[in-house]
Amino acid sequence: MKNFSKLGLVIVLLLQSCWWYSDDIDDTIEPFDYSQYEPVYLSREMLENSIALENPKPIYSSGKIYIKENLLFINEIREGFHVFDNSNPQNPIKIKFISVPGATDLAIRNNALYINQATDLIAAQLSPDLSTISVTKRVKETFPELISPDGYYPYDVPENSVVVNWNLKND
Template sequence: MKNQKFLYVVLICIALQSCCLPPFDCNDDFVEPFSGSNYEPVFLNRTDFEKSVSVKNSLAIGTSGKIYVKDNLLFINELNKGFHVYDNADPANPKAIKFLEAPGSTDLAIRRDMIYINQATDLIAVEYNSETNTANLTKRIPNTFPQLRSPDGFDAYDVPENSVVVDWKLKN
């Protein structure tokens, strides 16, 4: 009876061990690279990234994302680039005012006169003055959000030290 129990234990151990044979390596540190992705990451040095929020002249909308309305202003996300700002006093004829550049941005929320933007991995607070069309970055909370994924769902690997993924471009 003892030999039978011992034999069952040995067989179970062998069966469980076989799950870790190649091609299934039981290394928990293995991370699948994005080699299967059709996109490659666009990096920005963290120092440049933190200085990248600015107000520029209006641009044509390319790849639009979410839309946000605040009073007479309309904010349209340019995916991973920033936000188009429109004067929406006449909703039938909105007028482009400026472009709020924030590389890596995909969404915003507004409370009172403070704009909260997810800029790639960071949460930033920007005070936008519609009369002077200026923006003042008032707060940055680094690494609040996970790294941007490629449009086909892959994570970047080998991200250079002190760099942030701000966009993905289609491979040629």
């Protein structure tokens, strides 16, 4: 009987060492983490017809800068590109705004503008007098879906829609 109680004590002590215990345990359950931003969608059709030349506008959230000859392009993050006449670098003059919802980057080769527009890669041509812009090619779903500024992917994206931006929620 003595051996049985000693064996039982050893088993209980061994099993207790397997039991995890910490004073740091919080009995509350953490809420599921959601983004503080809500996605801005455009239908696929609207996205593909959204590129336009507009009058100059103020810069609010600048991104990358690109220079081609006497033109200076400044990205308005996820909105488009400001175009400046940069003939005199000490005094660039605003001349146009290229509206491209979802755009964050631009490259130029042989006078073709290559722009990422949300998930698509587009090639566009500006007229020499900067009065028109036309999309010459679109490669759909080249880039990954746009995630929120706090790192979340959109959920419940409407069919045939694309996320072009994220707005801070007003909760």
